[in-house]
Amino acid sequence: MKDFEPNIIGFLCNWCSYAGADLAGTSRIKYPPNIKSIRVMCSGRVDTVFVLEALKKGADGVLVAGCHPGDCHYQTGNYKTNRRIKLLKKLLKEMGVEPNRVRFEYVSASEGQKFASVVTEFVNELKKIGPNPLREIK
Amino acid sequence: MSKEKKEEDVGKNKKLQVAFYWAASCGGCEIAVLDVDEKILDVVAAADILFWPVAIDTKYKDVEAMKDKHIDVCFFNGAIRTSEQEHMAKLLRAKSKVLVAFGSCACNGGIPGLANIANREEIFNVAYLNNPSTENPKKTTPKTMVKVKEGTLMLPEFYDTVKNLNQVVDVDYYLPGCPPHPDRIMDAVGAIVENKLPEKGAVLAPLKSVCDECRFEKSEKKIKEIKRVYEVDKLEDKCLLEQGIICMGPATRGGCKARCLDANMPCTGCGGPTPNSLDQGAKMISALASILGIEDEEKMSDKEVEALIEKVRDPVGTFYRYALPAALINRKVMK
Numbered sequence: 001m002k003d004f005e006p007n008i009i010g011f012l013c014n015w016c017s018y019a020g021a022d023l024a025g026t027s028r029i030k031y032p033p034n035i036k037s038i039r040v041m042c043s044g045r046v047d048t049v050f051v052l053e054a055l056k057k058g059a060d061g062v063l064v065a066g067c068h069p070g071d072c073h074y075q076t077g078n079y080k081t082n083r084r085i086k087l088l089k090k091l092l093k094e095m096g097v098e099p100n101r102v103r104f105e106y107v108s109a110s111e112g113q114k115f116a117s118v119v120t121e122f123v124n125e126l127k128k129i130g131p132n133p134l135r136e137i138k
Numbered sequence: 139m140s141k142e143k144k145e146e147d148v149g150k151n152k153k154l155q156v157a158f159y160w161a162a163s164c165g166g167c168e169i170a171v172l173d174v175d176e177k178i179l180d181v182v183a184a185a186d187i188l189f190w191p192v193a194i195d196t197k198y199k200d201v202e203a204m205k206d207k208h209i210d211v212c213f214f215n216g217a218i219r220t221s222e223q224e225h226m227a228k229l230l231r232a233k234s235k236v237l238v239a240f241g242s243c244a245c246n247g248g249i250p251g252l253a254n255i256a257n258r259e260e261i262f263n264v265a266y267l268n269n270p271s272t273e274n275p276k277k278t279t280p281k282t283m284v285k286v287k288e289g290t291l292m293l294p295e296f297y298d299t300v301k302n303l304n305q306v307v308d309v310d311y312y313l314p315g316c317p318p319h320p321d322r323i324m325d326a327v328g329a330i331v332e333n334k335l336p337e338k339g340a341v342l343a344p345l346k347s348v349c350d351e352c353r354f355e356k357s358e359k360k361i362k363e364i365k366r367v368y369e370v371d372k373l374e375d376k377c378l379l380e381q382g383i384i385c386m387g388p389a390t391r392g393g394c395k396a397r398c399l400d401a402n403m404p405c406t407g408c409g410g411p412t413p414n415s416l417d418q419g420a421k422m423i424s425a426l427a428s429i430l431g432i433e434d435e436e437k438m439s440d441k442e443v444e445a446l447i448e449k450v451r452d453p454v455g456t457f458y459r460y461a462l463p464a465a466l467i468n469r470k471v472m473k
């Protein structure tokens with residue numbers, strides 16, 4: 001398992017987390033290149049279908065990141081996604097998929113450092129969990 | 139009687155040649171055909187039933203002897219979980235001009251599809267070995283082939299994973315419901331008789347969700363906490379979801395006239411996903427989580443949110459009761 005490099009899909013909210021990721025880049029903070037970022041207008045836009053589809057198509061982990069509580073540009077989108085991801089994790093557990101493959105984090109526009117450490121931590125965790133078993137199930 | 143008929147003749151002036159078959163199903167779909175009451179006489183007037191194991195004495199070899207596309211329409215109910223069912227699905231596909239997936243099991247896997255949270259070994263263990271009412275000292279479980287003095291005995295293979303019909307053969311139309319509403323059956327039969335079928339692949343049910351047909355008054359969706367039906371003392375005359383009962387209505391295709399709601403029971407999702415929805419359960423998870431605890435969401439701690447979510451006892455059985463094989467993650471990952 002030494003050579004396993006996890007493939008992560010990141011759904012980042014336009015107003016906070018994507019800007020946070022941008023800041024990580026412009027500040028030249030180093031973090032693993034395993035994440036493919038998709039910008040969404042709000043973490044509340046992330047349907048659980050997106051997360052399942054990413055896993056189904058072989059992503060080893062899915063990161064959903066949004067604004068801190070109280071900071072959502074659309075007032076309350078992040079609260080909804082927080083609950084969705086929690087319920088989705090319960091489903092994944094029942095389906096024998098490690099719930100830790102899905103992660104919800106609050107990352108603000110000023111938290112470049114936090115974004116980098118979230119990704120680093122996630123990559124390390126996924127390396128321990130191993131490749132996504134759904135990749136083989138057709 | 140129609141064996142010598144030329145293919146073009148069939149279905150024009152002649153009676154419609156129809157077949158029914160059941161695979162992994164409970165038999166309710168067969169009964170649903172009779173639920174159309176006296177209209178069954180119209181069906182019989184318009185159609186010859188060539189094959190219907192539950193009602194008439196026909197054999198597999200009768201079907202095998204038919205020319206390809208000899209049957210005009212085959213209504214196929216049930217999911218596919220054994221090699222026999224797969225064989226019959228392929229055989230009837232070849233012999234039928236139009237193949238209709240009839241009922242939730244054929245459309246989306248249905249209740250038998252919930253077996254996908256286990257595999258053959260686990261199912262056999264419970265069914266034949268380890269349960270309080272079974273005595274099986276020789277530990278006999280079904281085998282595909284057993285040699286006895288008299289010769290070799292064969293049984294169909296029991297698969298690890300239950301599939302819906304379109305995962306095995308090409309399906310022309312889908313008629314969901316557990317069982318399909320008699321009106322939907324008659325609509326489908328009418329469309330077939332009058333040759334007014336929609337384009338291939340269509341679901342023969344309305345585009346709107348169950349909520350559209352539900353009699354309850356609906357207002358702004360907010361849920362304080364999730365309750366199971368027995369936990370509600372007095373049911374109010376309004377949307378069950380708003381009263382905290384998980385009702386799959388918003389994520390489920392209508393056409394059933396919301397009959398369960400008429401009996402004060404929540405929708406459990408037999409109509410399958412709404413149009414253009416990839417995954418019925420995930421859609422419901424998104425919808426439910428969005429309105430759960432919405433009033434105090436800004437003040438709620440993560441622990442309190444977790445406690446709210448914890449009240450959903452069985453996500454797979456609740457959100458995928460009839461559609462697990464058709465879901466994005468369609469079986470449990472076995473360790």
